Amino acid sequence: MSKTPIKRALLIAAALATASSALAAGKLEIFSWWSGDEGPALEALVKLYKEKYPTVAVDNATVSGGAGTNARAVLKTRMLGGTPPDSFQVHAGQELIGTWVVAGRMEDLSSLFKSEGWSKAFPADVLKLISTKDGIWSVPVNVHRSNVMWYNPTKLKEWGVTVPKTWPEFITTCATLKKKGVAAPLVVGENWTQQHLWENVMIGTLGAQGWENLWAGKTKFTDPKVVGAFTTFGKVMDCANKDASGLSWQQASDRIVSGQSAFNIMGDWAAGYFTTTKKLAPGTGFGWATAPGTSKTFVMLADSFGLPKGVKDRAEAMNWLKLLGSKAGQDTFNPLKGSIAARTDSDLSKYNTYSKSAATDWKNSKIVGSMTHGAVAPESFTSAFGAVIDQFVSSKNSAGAAAAAQALAVRAGFGK
């Protein structure tokens, strides 16, 4: 007799278990290249997601590797194989548009932007970068600035030079420093950091508008102004160390700390490296200024997530995107990642000294996209452009490099 209620209770429990497991069948797979230093920031976001949607099992599919080079290859295999992840990380802008949007593989997120009121939360320049005439394609989570020049304040004082404001001024400063026995006033690292430098010289020489025209196909790379900027870049590279291609960006930054070189152009992830890894105080241990000639410009790159067509868990993925674009989501993620929020209404008290200054500039500057980091040029251009820079650095042939870049632009479909 006494067994029956227990049996009944067991049955009910079993029924409940099946029911709840049916509820928990909601799944979300997030594909990113955030591991290592960036892992905790992603985990914080996932935690926030789980608080809101506790029944969803989140599958964090991370493929490690700098700047997502490995992840992008894996992603390609999955997309072509017909098993797209529910939402994947990609550099905001042409890296997504030129690769996946033109191939008709992404869903238009315009309605999401409308319903969440994001058209006002994000700066118009950013919306322009992530949209085509057919729609808006991804939700930017964070923003990094790439036009920053880092220097060693103590050493600059010792050498008696000031921070140059334009590229011609930079070349003069460089000559002064060389006379004082600094072999390489500027430090650069492997190929992509040279591309990074190149784009800063370009923007500093052509101006923000000139830079945008280049990627809109309004200005050709063979334009005398662009060729002239290539020549300036060649002169800037003459100031740089000769062992560049053997150095990672961290190793290049180390030479600023050690005082071997005076300047380094790098994105603002370097601030995190200086403060967290090298334990230097912002302002005294290391200094920063906008790259020469770009004081009123904010060269941005952003990580963003998009929604591939035909995913299994569309509703869960939409919720994920909503969280990414929200104020709470961005303020959870960015202080940990060392970037700033793409939204203009973020809570600045959560950020460090450098990020605060960047966030202020974010609101007040003209925003343009970075080529090296996928914002303004499709992958097919960026990847092949590495070879152009490499050849230019050894040959210093401006006209040749400009012609090669133009040919690449035509091939990538924007330089007609």
Place this chain on the structure above:
Amino acid sequence: MKSLSKDRLWAIAVLTPSIILIGIFVYYFIGRTIYVSLTDWGNDPAQALALNPIIRWVGLQNYTELFTGFLQGRFRQELVNTLFFTVFFIVGCLGVGLGLALILDRNPKGEGLWRTIFLFPMSLSFIVTGTIWRWMLQPQGGVNQAPTLLGGQPSSFAWLSSNDSVLKFDWNNLPLITAAVVGAVLIVVAVRAAREGQRTRTLVAAACAALLILWAVFIGPRVRLLAAPELHGFNFAMIGIIIAAVWQMSGYTMALYLAGLRGIPEELREAAKVDGAQDAQMYRFVIFPLLSPITLSAMIILGHISLKIFDLVYAMAGPDNIAASVPALNMYLTSFRQNQFALGAAIGTILLILVAFVIVPYLANQFKTEEGHS
């Protein structure tokens, strides 16, 4: 049906699955790659990754692009790099391997230990070797710091990042150089044939050589592959990669040579000694000739490793360092970063042809000797 014995049926049953699998996953895909290399898949970014891409047949356009295209200078430099890498890698491995084998053949103390130590690098994968050697060849550390141990100045050789090169030639002269080399080889063939008294062979070879040399003198200089001269040569940045590759594979050639040396019957050495041969003469006239088949097979194995090398270069020099790049790396970048699948397939096909140049004569040789034995 005598031939269909139970044994034979079993053999067929066991072999069929692997024949089918190899047929699909090796030969079908080779065919598929060659087909893709003759299309324009990926040249238009909008079609590259589309669900149902429109792919058009373009014939040999991708190959023309690789050898003469304005944007593909990188590929041409890589072909030159591969050539130099193969030569130095094979010579280095054979030299070091033979040297080590000769030393070990003299039965030094702790021979087994030495053998293990020398063979050990082979157990590492190229990616590990590459990472370790990249650390050692860093401009600021490792090998360049070695002189400071003796109180000297640190060296500043850019092992992996140098842009300097030697033995430069203009790619435009490639047809000319090829014609001259083939012509020279044909002349040698003709002279040999004449000595052996084979008339037709002499005549054909001499006529071909004359034609080629005439072409090289009168038409060759006017052939222009590219609009502008393009210099390629042996980049110093390859030196670091060659050192690492030789370090990895020379233990293997040592093992081959050691097996060969141990296989030489003691009687032959004794006979040579009885005939009054000194050590050097014994090696020169008795031992080295007996090792030549081993040299051949080592060359083939090393040759195809060097042609398809990828991971070592990726780990040591990085993907964007043209001075030290190889076609396999370019194939990966072209296909999976630039989404130019057809162009990537064309590079792959060229690699296949290069490897075939090495492997096919070897296989032919093997089958011949097997038939000879049976």
